Amino acid sequence: MPPPHDPLAGLDPEQREAAELPAGPVAILAGAGTGKTRTITHRIAQLVLSGQATPEHVLAVTFTTRAAGELRARLRTLGIPAVQARTFHAAARRQLGYFWPRGIGGSMPPLVESKLRLVGEAAGRARLELRGTDLRDAASEIEWAKATLTTADTYVKAAADARREPPRAPEEIARLLAAYDETKLRAGVIDFDDLLLLLAGMLDEHRDIAAEVRAQYRHFVVDEYQDVTPLQQCLLDAWIGDRDSLTVVGDPNQTIYSFTGATPSYLLRFSARYPDAQVVRLTRDYRSTPQVVGLANAVIARAGDVPRGARLALVAQRPVGPEPTFTAYDSEPEEARAAVRQVQRLAQSGVSYAEMAVLYRIHAQSESYEAAFATAGIPVVLRGGERFFDRAEIREAMLMLRAAGRAAEPPPGANLAEQVAEVLAVTGREGWRPDAPPPGGGAARERWDNLAALAALAEGHHDLPSFLADLEDRVATQHVPTVQGVTLATIHAAKGLEWDAVWLVGLTDGTLPLIHAQSAAEIEEERRLLYVGITRARKHLALSWAAARQEGGRGNRRRSRFLDGIAPESRTAAQPDARRARRAPAALPEDVDPELFGRLREWRKETAGELRQPAFCVFTDATLHTIAARRPRSREELAGIPGVGAAKLDKYSQAVIGIVSADPPA
Numbered sequence: 001m002p003p004p005h006d007p008l009a010g011l012d013p014e015q016r017e018a019a020e021l022p023a024g025p026v027a028i029l030a031g032a033g034t035g036k037t038r039t040i041t042h043r044i045a046q047l048v049l050s051g052q053a054t055p056e057h058v059l060a061v062t063f064t065t066r067a068a069g070e071l072r073a074r075l076r077t078l079g080i081p082a083v084q085a086r087t088f089h090a091a092a093r094r095q096l097g098y099f100w101p102r103g104i105g106g107s108m109p110p111l112v113e114s115k116l117r118l119v120g121e122a123a124g125r126a127r128l129e130l131r132g133t134d135l136r137d138a139a140s141e142i143e144w145a146k147a148t149l150t151t152a153d154t155y156v157k158a159a160a161d162a163r164r165e166p167p168r169a170p171e172e173i174a175r176l177l178a179a180y181d182e183t184k185l186r187a188g189v190i191d192f193d194d195l196l197l198l199l200a201g202m203l204d205e206h207r208d209i210a211a212e213v214r215a216q217y218r219h220f221v222v223d224e225y226q227d228v229t230p231l232q233q234c235l236l237d238a239w240i241g242d243r244d245s246l247t248v249v250g251d252p253n254q255t256i257y258s259f260t261g262a263t264p265s266y267l268l269r270f271s272a273r274y275p276d277a278q279v280v281r282l283t284r285d286y287r288s289t290p291q292v293v294g295l296a297n298a299v300i301a302r303a304g305d306v307p308r309g310a311r312l313a314l315v316a317q318r319p320v321g322p323e324p325t326f327t328a329y330d331s332e333p334e335e336a337r338a339a340v341r342q343v344q345r346l347a348q349s350g351v352s353y354a355e356m357a358v359l360y361r362i363h364a365q366s367e368s369y370e371a372a373f374a375t376a377g378i379p380v381v382l383r384g385g386e387r388f389f390d391r392a393e394i395r396e397a398m399l400m401l402r403a404a405g406r407a408a409e410p411p412p413g414a415n416l417a418e419q420v421a422e423v424l425a426v427t428g429r430e431g432w433r434p435d436a437p438p439p440g441g442g443a444a445r446e447r448w449d450n451l452a453a454l455a456a457l458a459e460g461h462h463d464l465p466s467f468l469a470d471l472e473d474r475v476a477t478q479h480v481p482t483v484q485g486v487t488l489a490t491i492h493a494a495k496g497l498e499w500d501a502v503w504l505v506g507l508t509d510g511t512l513p514l515i516h517a518q519s520a521a522e523i524e525e526e527r528r529l530l531y532v533g534i535t536r537a538r539k540h541l542a543l544s545w546a547a548a549r550q551e552g553g554r555g556n557r558r559r560s561r562f563l564d565g566i567a568p569e570s571r572t573a574a575q576p577d578a579r580r581a582r583r584a585p586a587a588l589p590e591d592v593d594p595e596l597f598g599r600l601r602e603w604r605k606e607t608a609g610e611l612r613q614p615a616f617c618v619f620t621d622a623t624l625h626t627i628a629a630r631r632p633r634s635r636e637e638l639a640g641i642p643g644v645g646a647a648k649l650d651k652y653s654q655a656v657i658g659i660v661s662a663d664p665p666a
Contacts, residue, residue, distance in 0.1 A: 007045035007078060014281065015042070019042045019046045022052065024245060024278070025244045026043075027225075027267065028247065028282060029267075029280070029281045029282065030250070031253065036249050037067075037070060040249055045075070048080050055080045057217060059091065060221040061087070063088070063224045066496070067224075069473070089196065092196050096108060096202070104202070111189070111191070112189045112190070115191050118189075122176055123135070123176060125183060128168065130168075133167075137167035141166050141173055143261075144259070145158075145173075145177055146197065147232075149230045152181075153174075155170060156174055159173070163522075196232065196235045203238040210241065214239070220245065220247070227250070228263070229260065229263070252311075253300050254495070255525065258521075285316050286317045288318065288537060289316060289320060289322075292321070295541070296535050297313050300528070302527065304520065304524055325544075327543070328546075328547065329546040329547070331547070331548045331555075332550070333371075333551050335368070335544050336369045336372035339372070339542070339544070342542060343356055343486055351501055354484050356502075357499040358502075358505060359502060359503065360489075360490060362511070366382065378485075380488050383489035397427050400423050400424075401464070421433065432455070453484070457470065491530075491536075492529070501537065501539065501541075502536050502537035503542045507530075507559065508557040508559060513562070543567070592629050601624060603655060604618045604624065622642075623644060632656075632657065632660060633660060638653050
C-alpha cells in the first residue's frame with residue numbers, strides 16, 4: 001500500500017476548515033465547482049489518519065454509482081481504500097442480503113430491475129387499463145409514493161398536499177399502490193424501493209441487527225444531501241441511531257429532484273436538528289470562468305425560496321474567458337444547425353468533442369440535434385440511452401478480453417495496448433484498429449468510438465489481469481470511459497458532470513420553465529435547473545431559443561422568463577414579446593462577415609416582398625450565415641450549402657453570387 005498522503009495538503013482555507021473539524025455533525029454547503037468531492041474525501045482521510053475513525057467504520061453514501069466509484073478511487077489515492085463508498089441502494093442491498101436469513105428467514109427474494117411488468121399486472125388486478133406512457137407514469141408515481149413514505153391509505157391526501165398530477169385519479173392510484181404490493185408478494189420478488197424500506201424496518205424491529213450494523217458503521221458521510229428523500233432519511237436515521245458523527249454535503253441551489261420526492265429540508269434544517277453542528281460554506285469555484293460564474297450568480301440571485309443563510313454566491317478562481325452568448329433563432333432546426341457550426345469551429349480550435357455538450361430540458365428536444373449532428377458527421381453521446389457496458393460491441397469485446405486473460409501467459413515485454421488492440425481487431429464484422437480511420441458517422445461511427453474508449457482504458461495498466469480487474473470494477477459501478485463525441489443530454493442527466501463548452505438550447509417559456517410548472521415552488525425549481533445547466537460549463541457557454549418548433553412555423557414562442565434582466569437585449573426591455581424577440585438580431589457566428597450578411601438579408605427582404613412570402617421562405621438566417629462565411633462564387637459552391645436546394649439554386653444563384661462577388665459599397 002502506498003504511504004498515506006497529507007489529507008490537508010492542497011486544500012483552500014474553507015476546504016481545510018471542513019476537513020479539520022472533529023468527528024461530529026458537520027454540514028458543508030458546497031456550491032457548484034467548489035471541490036466538494038475533494039473536501040469530503042480529505043475529511044474522511046483526516047478522520048482516519050488522526051485516529052478519530054478507522055476506515056472499516058466509515059460509510060460514505062452517494063446517489064450514483066459513478067459518484068461512489070469516484071469516491072473510492074480518490075480514497076485509494078489517499079491511502080485509505082477500506083472505506084465503504086456506496087449508493088443508498090447498494091449499501092442497503094448488501095446489508096439486507098446479509099441479515100435477511102436472521103431477520104426474516106430464508107434467502108432474500110430476487111430483485112426486479114424494472115417494475116413496469118409488475119405495474120401492468122397490478123393495474124389488471126386493480127381493474128385499471130394502463131399502457132405506454134400511462135404505465136410508465138404510474139410506475140413513477142409508485143416510486144414517488146415509496147420515496148415519501150406514502151401508503152395506499154394516505155396517498156390521496158399526500159398527493160393533494162404535494163400538488164401531484166398523477167396519470168389517473170388519485171383514488172385509482174391508491175388502489176394501484178395496494179395492488180402493486182400484493183402483486184410483488186405473490187410473485188415473491190422485491191424492487192429497489194423495498195431495499196430501503198425493508199432494511200429500515202428490519203433495523204427498527206430487530207435491536208440485535210441494528211446494534212451490529214451500528215457497531216460496524218460509526219461515521220457517516222452523505223453526498224448531495226439536498227436530494228435526500230424521506231425514505232432515504234429514514235434509513236439514514238436507522239443507521240445512525242443516537243449518534244452524531246455525520247457529515248453532509250449539498251447545495252440548496254442545485255435542488256432539482258423534488259418530483260422524485262427529494263427535499264432540501266433536511267439540509268436546510270440540519271443545524272436545528274443538531275444544535276452543535278458546524279457549518280462550512282464552499283464558494284470558491286474552480287470549474288468555470290468569471291463570465292460563466294457571473295451569469296450563474298445572476299440567475300440564482302433571483303431565486304425566491306432559498307433562505308438567506310443558505311445562499312451561496314460563487315467566486316470564480318479561473319482566468320477570464322469569453323462572454324456567454326444569447327441567441328434567438330427562427331426555428332429549432334436552425335438553432336440545431338447553428339450549434340453544429342459552433343461545435344465545428346471549436347473543434348478546429350482544438351477543443352475535443354468529448355469536452356462539448358448540448359443540454360436541453362426534456363428528451364423530446366434531442367431530435368433536431370441528433371439529426372443535425374448526424375448530417376454533419378459529428379459523433380454524439382446520447383446520455384440516458386443504452387448504458388455503455390450494456391452495448392453489444394462492448395459486451396462482446398469484454399468476453400473476448402476475458403478469454404484472452406485466461407489464455408497462456410503473454411511473452412515477456414508484451415505491450416498491453418497491442419494485446420488489447422489485437423483482441424478488438426476481431427470483434428464484430430469490421431473489428432477495430434487504432435490505426436484505421438473511423439467510419440463517417442451513424443451507428444458504425446458510434447460503435448467505433450465506443451471500442452476506442454474501451455481500448456483507451458488500458459493506458460496506465462501493465463498487464464491484462466489488472467486491466468480486466470479495473471473493467472470489472474467499472475462494470476459494477478457503471479464508471480464508464482470518456483467517449484469521443486458531443487454529449488446530448490437533459491440538464492437533469494448532466495447533473496454532476498462538466499465540459500469545456502456547453503450549449504443550453506430551447507430556452508423558451510413552456511419548456512424552461514415547463515408549462516406544467518405553476519406554483520411558486522415549481523417555478524423556482526425550474527430556475528435552479530437553469531443554474532445547474534449554466535454551471536456545467538468551464539469556459540464556453542451559449543444560451544439559445546427558437547421562436548418556432550419547425551421551419552416556417554408560427555414564431556410565437558417567448559424566450560424563457562429566467563433570462564429577463566440577464567440576457568443583454570433585456571436590459572432595455574425586461575418583457576419583450578415573442579414577435580419582438582424574433583425580430584431582435586441574433587449574435588453572428590465568428591466566421592460570418594457582418595457586412596456581407598447584412599447585404600444578403602437586405603436582398604432577401606426585397607425578394608420576399610416581391611414574392612409576397614415570409615423572408616425565411618427565400619433563405620433562413622442559418623443559410624445566409626453559411627453563405628456569408630463560405631462566400632460561394634459559383635453555382636457548384638452554392639449548391640453545397642445546406643438549405644440551397646435545386647429550385648432555390650435556379651431562382652437565386654445569380655443574385656446571391658453577384659452579392660458575394662461584388663465589392664462592398666464605399
